[in-house]
Amino acid sequence: MFDVTRYATAAQSIIDAGRFLYDRGWSPATSSNYSARIDAEHVAITVSGRHKGQLSAGDIMVVDLNGRPVQSKCKSSAETLLHTVLYQIFPDVGVVLHTHSVKATVLSRLAAASSTLNFEGYELQKAFAGVETHEGILSVPVFDNTQDIPALAEQSKAWFLAHPEQPGYLIRGHGLYTWGKTMADCLRHVEAFEFLFECELETMRARP
Amino acid sequence: MFDVTRYATAAQSIIDAGRFLYDRGWSPATSSNYSARIDAEHVAITVSGRHKGQLSAGDIMVVDLNGRPVQSKCKSSAETLLHTVLYQIFPDVGVVLHTHSVKATVLSRLAAASSTLNFEGYELQKAFAGVETHEGILSVPVFDNTQDIPALAEQSKAWFLAHPEQPGYLIRGHGLYTWGKTMADCLRHVEAFEFLFECELETMRARP
Amino acid sequence: MFDVTRYATAAQSIIDAGRFLYDRGWSPATSSNYSARIDAEHVAITVSGRHKGQLSAGDIMVVDLNGRPVQSKCKSSAETLLHTVLYQIFPDVGVVLHTHSVKATVLSRLAAASSTLNFEGYELQKAFAGVETHEGILSVPVFDNTQDIPALAEQSKAWFLAHPEQPGYLIRGHGLYTWGKTMADCLRHVEAFEFLFECELETMRARP
Amino acid sequence: MFDVTRYATAAQSIIDAGRFLYDRGWSPATSSNYSARIDAEHVAITVSGRHKGQLSAGDIMVVDLNGRPVQSKCKSSAETLLHTVLYQIFPDVGVVLHTHSVKATVLSRLAAASSTLNFEGYELQKAFAGVETHEGILSVPVFDNTQDIPALAEQSKAWFLAHPEQPGYLIRGHGLYTWGKTMADCLRHVEAFEFLFECELETMRARP
Numbered sequence: 001m002f003d004v005t006r007y008a009t010a011a012q013s014i015i016d017a018g019r020f021l022y023d024r025g026w027s028p029a030t031s032s033n034y035s036a037r038i039d040a041e042h043v044a045i046t047v048s049g050r051h052k053g054q055l056s057a058g059d060i061m062v063v064d065l066n067g068r069p070v071q072s073k074c075k076s077s078a079e080t081l082l083h084t085v086l087y088q089i090f091p092d093v094g095v096v097l098h099t100h101s102v103k104a105t106v107l108s109r110l111a112a113a114s115s116t117l118n119f120e121g122y123e124l125q126k127a128f129a130g131v132e133t134h135e136g137i138l139s140v141p142v143f144d145n146t147q148d149i150p151a152l153a154e155q156s157k158a159w160f161l162a163h164p165e166q167p168g169y170l171i172r173g174h175g176l177y178t179w180g181k182t183m184a185d186c187l188r189h190v191e192a193f194e195f196l197f198e199c200e201l202e203t204m205r206a207r208p
Numbered sequence: 209m210f211d212v213t214r215y216a217t218a219a220q221s222i223i224d225a226g227r228f229l230y231d232r233g234w235s236p237a238t239s240s241n242y243s244a245r246i247d248a249e250h251v252a253i254t255v256s257g258r259h260k261g262q263l264s265a266g267d268i269m270v271v272d273l274n275g276r277p278v279q280s281k282c283k284s285s286a287e288t289l290l291h292t293v294l295y296q297i298f299p300d301v302g303v304v305l306h307t308h309s310v311k312a313t314v315l316s317r318l319a320a321a322s323s324t325l326n327f328e329g330y331e332l333q334k335a336f337a338g339v340e341t342h343e344g345i346l347s348v349p350v351f352d353n354t355q356d357i358p359a360l361a362e363q364s365k366a367w368f369l370a371h372p373e374q375p376g377y378l379i380r381g382h383g384l385y386t387w388g389k390t391m392a393d394c395l396r397h398v399e400a401f402e403f404l405f406e407c408e409l410e411t412m413r414a415r416p
Numbered sequence: 417m418f419d420v421t422r423y424a425t426a427a428q429s430i431i432d433a434g435r436f437l438y439d440r441g442w443s444p445a446t447s448s449n450y451s452a453r454i455d456a457e458h459v460a461i462t463v464s465g466r467h468k469g470q471l472s473a474g475d476i477m478v479v480d481l482n483g484r485p486v487q488s489k490c491k492s493s494a495e496t497l498l499h500t501v502l503y504q505i506f507p508d509v510g511v512v513l514h515t516h517s518v519k520a521t522v523l524s525r526l527a528a529a530s531s532t533l534n535f536e537g538y539e540l541q542k543a544f545a546g547v548e549t550h551e552g553i554l555s556v557p558v559f560d561n562t563q564d565i566p567a568l569a570e571q572s573k574a575w576f577l578a579h580p581e582q583p584g585y586l587i588r589g590h591g592l593y594t595w596g597k598t599m600a601d602c603l604r605h606v607e608a609f610e611f612l613f614e615c616e617l618e619t620m621r622a623r624p
Numbered sequence: 625m626f627d628v629t630r631y632a633t634a635a636q637s638i639i640d641a642g643r644f645l646y647d648r649g650w651s652p653a654t655s656s657n658y659s660a661r662i663d664a665e666h667v668a669i670t671v672s673g674r675h676k677g678q679l680s681a682g683d684i685m686v687v688d689l690n691g692r693p694v695q696s697k698c699k700s701s702a703e704t705l706l707h708t709v710l711y712q713i714f715p716d717v718g719v720v721l722h723t724h725s726v727k728a729t730v731l732s733r734l735a736a737a738s739s740t741l742n743f744e745g746y747e748l749q750k751a752f753a754g755v756e757t758h759e760g761i762l763s764v765p766v767f768d769n770t771q772d773i774p775a776l777a778e779q780s781k782a783w784f785l786a787h788p789e790q791p792g793y794l795i796r797g798h799g800l801y802t803w804g805k806t807m808a809d810c811l812r813h814v815e816a817f818e819f820l821f822e823c824e825l826e827t828m829r830a831r832p
Contacts, residue, residue, distance in 0.1 A: 029335035029399040051392070100332065102403060106410040109329070122729065123769060123798035127653035133771055145331060147341055174331035184675070191653040195726060202730040204414040205621065206828040237543035237607040259600070308540065310611060314618040317537070353539060355549055382539035412622040413829065445751035445815040467808070518819060521746065522826040561747060563757055590747035620830040 002042040002062060002070070010036035010044035011060035013095070013183040018046075020187065021099055022053025026194065031100035032175065033077035036183065037087055041065055045083060047074045081153040086179050089157055090164070093179045095186040100175035103197035108170040110204075111142045117170070119196050127192035128167045129185055138196070139163065142170045168193055210250040210270060210278070218244035218252035219268035221303070221391040226254075228395065229307055230261025234402065239308035240383065241285035244391065245295055249273055253291060255282045289361040294387050297365055298372070301387045303394040308383035311405035316378040318412075319350045325378070327404050335400035336375045337393055346404070347371065350378045376401055418458040418478060418486070426452035426460035427476035429511070429599040434462075436603065437515055438469030442610065447516035448591065449493035452599065453503055457481055461499060463490045497569040502595050505573055506580070509595045511602040516591035519613035524586040526620075527558045533586070535612050543608035544583045545601055554612070555579065558586045584609055626666040626686060626694070634660035634668035635684035637719070637807040642670075644811065645723055646677025650818065655724035656799065657701035660807065661711055665689055669707060671698045705777040710803050713781055714788070717803045719810040724799035727821040732794040734828075735766045741794070743820050751816035752791045753809055762820070763787065766794045792817055 014034045021027045021034075032052050035045040043063055046052070050059040062070040065088050067080040077083075083096045111117055119138040125131050128138065141159055146152055156169060156177070167189050168178035176193055180186035222242045229235045229242075240260050243253040251271055254260070258267040270278040273296050275288040285291075291304045319325060327346040333339050336346065349367055354360055364377060364385070375397050376386030384401055388394035430450045437443045437450075448468050451461035459479055462468070466475040477488040481504050483496040493499075499512045527533055535554040541547050544554065557575055562568055572585060572593070583605050584594030592609055596602035638658045645651045645658075656676050659669035667687055670676070674683040686694040689712050691704040701707075707720045735741055743762040749755050752762065765783055770776055780793060780801070791813050792802030800817055804810035 028403050029332060029396045031332055031335065051396075102406045102410060105330065105332070105403075106407050106414065109407075109411065110414060121733070121769070121797045123795070124653060124655055124724065124729070127655065135771075145329070147343075171331070173329045188653045188675075195652050195729075198726045199730050199733075201410060201414055202726060202825060203733065206730065206734060206825055236611050237540060237604045239540055239543065259604075310614045310618060313538065313540070313611075314615050314622065317615075317619065318622060353537070355551075379539070381537045409618060409622055444819050445748060445812045447748055447751065467812075516748065518822045518826060521748070521819075522823050522830065525745070525823075525827065526830060561745070563759075587747070589745045617826060617830055 002038045006038045007042075007044055007062060008057075010038050011057060014044060014046060014060055015055045015057075017097065017183055017187060018052040018055040021097070021190065022051075024101075024194075026099040026101040026190065027052035028100065033079055033083070033098050035083040035087075035096045037094045038062065040091075042070060043084060043087055045076050045080060048077050079149055081149050082156060082177060085153045085157045086160070086177075089161055090179070092181055094181050095183045096177065096179045097186050097190055098175060098177050099190055099194075101194060101197070103194060103201055104170055104176045105173055107197050107200060108142050108172045108174065111170075111172070113144065114142070116141045117200075119200075122196060122199065124192050124195050127188055129180060129189075130165065139166050140168060140170055140193075141166075142172055145172045145174045210246045214246045215250075215252055215270060216265075218246050219265060222252060222254060222268055223263045223265070225305065225391055225395060226260040226263040229305070229398065230259075232309075232402075234307040234309040234398065235260040236308065241287055241291070241306050243288075243291040243295075243304045245302045246270065248299075250278060251292060251295055253284050253288060256285050287357055289357050290364060290385060293361045293365045294368070294385075297369055298387070300389055302389050303391045304385065304387045305394050305398055306383060306385050307398055307402075309402060309405070311402060311409055312378055312384045313381055315405050315408060316350050316380045316382065319378075319380070322350070322352065324349045325408075327408075330404060330407065332400050332403050335396055337388060337397075338373065347374050348376060348378055348401075349374075350380055353380045353382045418454045422454045423458075423460055423478060424473075426454050427473060430460060430462065430476055431471045431473070433513065433599055433603060434468040434471040437513070437606065438467075440517075440610075442515040442517040442606065443468035444516065449495055449499070449514050451496075451499040451503075451512045453510045454478065456507075458486060459500060459503055461492050461496060464493050495565055497565050498572060498593060501569045501573045502576070502593075505577055506595070508597055510597050511599045512593065512595045513602050513606055514591060514593050515606055515610075517610055517613070519610060519617055520586055520592045521589055523613050523616060524558050524588045524590065527586075527588070530558070530560065532557045533616075535616075538612060538615065540608050540611050543604055545596060545605075546581065555582050556584060556586055556609075557582075558588055561588045561590045626662045630662045631666075631668055631686060632681075634662050635681060638668060638670060638684055639679045639681070641721065641807055641811060642676040642679040645721070645814065646675075648725075648818075650723040650725040650814065651676035652724065657703055657707070657722050659707040659711075659720045661718045662686065664715075666694060667708060667711055669700050669704060672701050703773055705773050706780060706801060709777045709781045710784070710801075713785055714803070716805055718805050719807045720801065720803045721810050721814055722799060722801050723814055723818075725818060725821070727818060727825055728794055728800045729797055731821050731824060732766050732796045732798065735794075735796070738766070738768065740765045741824075743824075746820060746823065748816050748819050751812055753804060753813075754789065763790050764792060764794055764817075765790075766796055769796045769798045 033046045035043050047059050061072040061074040065084045067084045117140045178189040241254045243251050255267050269280040269282040273292045275292045325348040386397040449462045451459050463475050477490040478486040481500045483500045533556045594605040657670045659667050671683050685696040685698040689708045691708045741764040802813040
């Protein structure tokens with residue numbers, strides 16, 4: 001049983017985030033899914049296949065940390081486990097956002113198989129929680145896209161247990177996963193990632 | 209004779225779609241035309257040459273499935289037959305949108321004559337109705353631009369009778385045609401196509 | 417003496433156009449100037465150096481067809497003669513817009529000295545008044561930038577007297593001039609030119 | 625002691641500027657900092673780490689020309705000295721804006737170490753205060769990014785005492801600093817710089 005007010009607050013933060021992310025072009029054509037923690041055992045998450053710029057209360061459901069619906073007959077995103085695994089391993093994580101921009105898609109397809117993209121020397125790296133200097137390295141693994149979501153959930157779990165300081169990953173041809181303590185933190189991470197992806201692509205174009 | 213309320217509802221959906229598509233830059237300079245089915249014999253369609261971001265009731269007329277005006281002295285788009293042929297061959301189609309973006313124009317001009325663009329491995333392919341995986345191939349034929357619209361209507365009819373599972377085509381230097389059961393489906397298809405076109409162009413630029 | 421209501425209507429159309437053009441990024445940093453004909457001898461035109469997205473009544477003055485202020489102590493744009501020469505040679509012209517986009521600037525700098533850019537096979541060429549097919553050639557001369565505005569006015573006058581069917585020109589590193597019977601026509605021309613400029617630049621990038 | 629009304633006016637101008645700059649994508653993910661002079665000894669400046677598109681009164685504090693907080697327990701930006709040094713050396717400067725766009729970041733990373741970017745032949749150079757022709761050269765130094773802000777403050781001071789007619793500089797991988805007499809002047813400079821940065825990057829892409 002979860003607190004209804006905490007659910008409603010989480011749902012509203014997802015609705016507002018959807019409007020922002022859709023307007024930026026980062027969640028087109030009913031792609032993407034978003035979640036926010038209600039408590040130690042429950043997560044609010046978008047129902048599968050909804051328009052992310054037009055979310056309303058009926059588009060947000062509750063799942064437990066194993067991804068099973070709670071008090072709902074709706075079907076959550078096919079990728080629900082990719083969200084819940086992060087809430088399992090990081091008790092501090094309050095929000096997970098999966099977005100689907102052109103830049104993330106293109107960059108992830110250009111990357112070599114099972115590679116890691118490294119970002120270095122960008123002042124904006126400081127936008128990630130806990131980063132105090134642009135002199136470190138931000139590492140973003142690129143996982144292969146697969147219809148086998150439980151396998152991908154295990155792969156991401158293993159990688160981030162080994163690299164808990166890193167704030168996100170890409171799925172090839174698919175998009176970005178990132179998280180944070182609060183919705184504001186997580187949206188800042190999405191913005192920072194999109195900025196860095198665009199910088200990388202602009203640099204590739206300008207330097208042939 | 210058509211039901212007036214069904215006409216008015218179809219017209220309003222076209223007006224709203226025009227505002228969205230114009231704001232995205234996909235229907236500039238009075239280009240593009242849109243239609244929505246009223247019933248088995250009638251289609252609401254934009255009057256020729258109107259500003260697509262400023263449509264109002266007087267800019268939407270009715271034609272039959274042969275493209276002839278019904279209860280109207282207005283002139284429908286020169287490309288009306290490209291719309292009506294789709295309503296003829298696909299009884300499920302409720303909306304046809306023809307848009308005119310920079311990306312569609314450039315990509316269609318870069319394509320070889322009478323070629324087909326294939327998209328593969330993009331998660332966003334799932335945005336098209338009936339597609340459950342990114343592992344299939346989305347095929348988009350590029351027809352040559354011509355002033356002979358009846359000939360182009362026949363060409364598109366033949367191609368899509370042979371490939372009824374494919375959701376759209378390009379006309380070289382001209383733009384995109386796509387369709388769907390509802391306006392929401394068809395707008396989702398436009399968004400997904402524009403996403404894929406932009407991905408392809410970004411990839412060409414980054415990988416010389 | 418000019419009719420005050422015609423002046424006020426012309427001024428309002430310029431104010432509205434400025435908001436649109438600035439929002440598109442085509443008139444940044446107080447660049448650009450706009451005019452609209454009041455009658456056979458008078459033109460409303462933007463005062464020099466104003467923010468084009470924040471124009472109000474006090475930012476629009478009146479000049480005669482030789483560019484001299486009428487009933488005003490304001491200073492009109494340094495390029496006023498480039499506007500008035502078009503009203504002189506084309507009695508049908510009701511509006512002249514000079515915009516200043518990144519695309520126009522870059523394309524004009526990439527062009528060879530005193531060259532003409534030709535656009536062919538674009539469906540959007542039909543957006544220009546009087547063009548019925550995409551099979552013609554749209555020719556856009558690129559004049560060298562100069563501080564000698566009377567000389568440039570004469571150069572543009574000579575070129576367009578010889579090519580009255582062409583709808584605009586570029587000044588190198590500077591921007592676009594285009595015109596039309598009405599503000600709606602002229603804004604459609606700006607949109608169509610910007611579309612074509614972007615197509616050309618996108619094509620250059622994608623085809624190395 | 626500073627005049628409270630002058631502080632409040634300066635703060636409001638910063639709040640409004642933040643909304644504009646964030647909407648353009650030039651201050652993403654809590655990056656950037658802005659300041660406005662209150663009097664000969666005091667400057668209003670953004671508090672460290674705030675969302676620049678959602679600034680309100682509590683996000684603007686006061687510092688003296690040595691960067692020390694005045695009547696405040698807030699922490700100003702880590703880069704406060706880069707602002708105050710400009711108010712010290714240029715008594716006419718009323719506003720300093722530091723922005724953080726993709727274009728500025730990419731261009732500054734592509735530039736050679738300790739180089740100066742030169743812009744020439746752009747009509748938009750006239751957008752900078754005191755520039756009457758596009759025939760001069762706009763020189764923009766690119767300083768290396770460093771966590772040693774006092775050293776960078778000294779470096780920028782020395783460079784601009786030697787080149788007082790130049791309106792801004794870049795920090796590598798970091799962003800733009802520019803200034804002006806008024807907020808309108810300074811925003812015009814930001815717009816003009818962003819225009820020129822985009823032109824340069826577009827040109828690099830199109831001319832391989």
